[in-house]
Amino acid sequence: MSVLIVGSTALDSIKTPKAENPRLLGGSASHAAVAASFFAPVKLVGVVGQDFPKRYIELYRRHKVDLEGLQVLPGKTFHWSGEYEINMNNRRTLATELGVFETFNPRLPAAYQDSSFVLLANIAPSLQSHVLTQMRRPKFVVADTMDLWLNIALPDLLKLLKRVDGFVLNDSEARQLTKEDNLLTALKKIHKLGPKYVIIKKGEHGAILSTRNGGLFLSPAYPLHRVVDPTGAGDSFVGGMMGYLSTAKGSLDDNIRKGMIYGSVVASFCCEGFGLKFTTRITRRAIDDRFKELDKLTRF
Ligand code: AMP
Numbered sequence: 393m394s395v396l397i398v399g400s401t402a403l404d405s406i407k408t409p410k411a412e413n414p415r416l417l418g419g420s421a422s423h424a425a426v427a428a429s430f431f432a433p434v435k436l437v438g439v440v441g442q443d444f445p446k447r448y449i450e451l452y453r454r455h456k457v458d459l460e461g462l463q464v465l466p467g468k469t470f471h472w473s474g475e476y477e478i479n480m481n482n483r484r485t486l487a488t489e490l491g492v493f494e495t496f497n498p499r500l501p502a503a504y505q506d507s508s509f510v511l512l513a514n515i516a517p518s519l520q521s522h523v524l525t526q527m528r529r530p531k532f533v534v535a536d537t538m539d540l541w542l543n544i545a546l547p548d549l550l551k552l553l554k555r556v557d558g559f560v561l562n563d564s565e566a567r568q569l570t571k572e573d574n575l576l577t578a579l580k581k582i583h584k585l586g587p588k589y590v591i592i593k594k595g596e597h598g599a600i601l602s603t604r605n606g607g608l609f610l611s612p613a614y615p616l617h618r619v620v621d622p623t624g625a626g627d628s629f630v631g632g633m634m635g636y637l638s639t640a641k642g643s644l645d646d647n648i649r650k651g652m653i654y655g656s657v658v659a660s661f662c663c664e665g666f667g668l669k670f671t672t673r674i675t676r677r678a679i680d681d682r683f684k685e686l687d688k689l690t691r692f
Contacts, residue, residue, distance in 0.1 A: 393638040394433040397425050398523045399513025401438035405473035416667030417448040420513035423624030424631030427658040429455035430676050431635030435504050437461035439496040441469040460501045465492040480619045500526040509638040517548040534558035558589035560630050566592045611652035614660035621666045625659040632658035657682045
């Protein structure tokens, strides 16, 4: 079983109080694809420009990411730059240069259309819908988003939500979408928009899963002594979870909690280095060891 992932494939310039790293491999789909690759083969849908460094293509290949759905177009790769405040939680976007994203029309290769597990990572909701329309009968579709789309493409996002099984967003986005401060009330309102599974990410405080029949699960974040760069942690979380789910036997309801813990573990590794630098150095064994540690930390 493989996971199809569509989202941004970007160059990220990231500034923290301690360091600055220009033009790293980034983007929601890149983080999610690398995270998922520790569990399952990944099929990537995205677009890059002719300036996209060959070493990043090699990096995807090392993670056995299928690149048939990655378009290389004349022009510049999507470039995002952001700056973190001293607490490493608050982030300011400095620039978003769309480049080849401006005219991106995701086309699914025939070999992708039967994928069972689909992650619509953060990208314009109209593009997420366009990919979904080209799929035959996916078993489990999860969408992620960001505040930008709530601000400029809410009708598209609402249309998409009627078609997905799961929706992942962070706590401030959930409050913005529902105009509700209480997250449990917000969760109920989001189920009414369509998705059966809703996951609200709370950064270093973990994530909450809610199922339409009233089930709740609290997933912890792995505690870190030092956060180097949290960019892509949310994408790594959902990528790791989808990778795990695509290979797990049994029902989704039984597996999704374990998937969230695996997602938290991969997200924690992501935070330990700039961009994808740390995540690309870990092994499945390191993930499993940290999974056991997190399990021990939360047992009573
Ligand atoms: P996260 O830290 O999980 O919010 O994800 C950060 C990633 O989102 C970075 O690698 C960026 O390249 C990517 N990103 C930032 N802005 C956008 C956007 N407007 N559309 C798609 N991806 C974006």
